Amino acid sequence: MINHFNLKVAKMEKYLKEFAAEQKELIHILHKTQVEYGYIPPEAITAISKYLNISESEIFGVLTFYKAFSLEPRGEHIVTVCMGTACHVRGGPQIVEEMARSLDIEVGQTTADNKFTLETVNCLGCCAIGPVVVVDGKYYSQITVKKIDGILKDYKE
């Protein structure tokens, strides 16, 4: 049986050596880890803590401060529904509800097949074309509940 824990640690040990064992490298190492795994696995925190000789709680502090880092595995496709004021008044809550129903997950969760993660955001800066949904960086404007299955279909294949 493949031991995923050992595989992750072995991979990490390789790329950790690319960085100096200095605290100022922490953010760079976390970025690299996020790119490699799509999130920051618990075993990575332990390995980084040993390598940089800093406590795991210090690393957690940095992880919770920077929203770019995720402590949970994320799906292959990231679906973001805008819940800013302008999108909210044009039906944002119904869009989120339908998206969650269609994917069979709650906001913040990832589907069992690891295909989709559903997230919300407070304004994407394009309020005039709301309600807005973004999938993997692609913007979908003036979304209605009826358009949702069509959008997701493109990513389900």
Ligand code: FES
């Ligand atoms: S409120 Fe949705 S883009 Fe601004």
